[in-house]
Amino acid sequence: MSVSALIVLAVVVALIFYVIGVYNQLVALRNRFQNGFAQIEVQLKRRHDLIPNLVETAKGYMAHERDTLEAVIAARNNAVSGLKAAAAQPGNAQRMAQLGGAEGLLNSALGRLNVTLEAYPELKASANMQQLSEELSSTENKVAFARQAFNDAVMAYNTYKQAFPPVLLAATFGHAQDASLLEFADSAALQDAPKVAF
Numbered sequence: 001m002s003v004s005a006l007i008v009l010a011v012v013v014a015l016i017f018y019v020i021g022v023y024n025q026l027v028a029l030r031n032r033f034q035n036g037f038a039q040i041e042v043q044l045k046r047r048h049d050l051i052p053n054l055v056e057t058a059k060g061y062m063a064h065e066r067d068t069l070e071a072v073i074a075a076r077n078n079a080v081s082g083l084k085a086a087a088a089q090p091g092n093a094q095r096m097a098q099l100g101g102a103e104g105l106l107n108s109a110l111g112r113l114n115v116t117l118e119a120y121p122e123l124k125a126s127a128n129m130q131q132l133s134e135e136l137s138s139t140e141n142k143v144a145f146a147r148q149a150f151n152d153a154v155m156a157y158n159t160y161k162q163a164f165p166p167v168l169l170a171a172t173f174g175h176a177q178d179a180s181l182l183e184f185a186d187s188a189a190l191q192d193a194p195k196v197a198f
Helices: 003-059 066-088 093-117 121-125 127-162 166-170 186-191
Strands: none
Touching: 003 066, 003 093, 003 127, 003 166, 066 093, 121 127, 127 166
16 A cells, blocks of 8 residues: 555544544533533422422412412413423523523512512511522522523533534534523623612
8 A cells, every 4th residue: 555545544534533523522512501401400390399389388378469479370380381392402592582581470470479578577487488488599599500501501512513613514413503592581680780879
């Protein structure tokens, strides 16, 4: 075998190994963001499971606040549906937007419930209510951390697949669509600088 044939063979083998490496990296990054979404799913399910307990605890004290309690349950059910749809296709832009909107409505309903709870000091002093509120706050923090990890994994995936030369191979390997970040309604408000007025 001639030297030029050996060089061509070495280049072809190196190219094959490079293509295999690109494919494996795309798969690894996609799996990482899908795992990141699974972590969000766990925390959101926990949150969704805590909310009916919170409402049931509040019902005894707030019999005439039925509309507020029903709004929280309706928003929770909507968020559960959004989570199921997003879990079927993590990273899908439409599913992520649907989940983000549903969670935003749930946050709004929970905010109205918290304002209503202020009028019931005996309810706020209840051990069950304090425990549920603490668990819900803890879960909110876990959701925020899981969402950040998911969004970081999506960003790494999208960046790698859009870079050159993987961009030439990504669509061939079934990675044509970019994954979408999960943003909740409060995401934009968190990015705005606080305004101070005297």
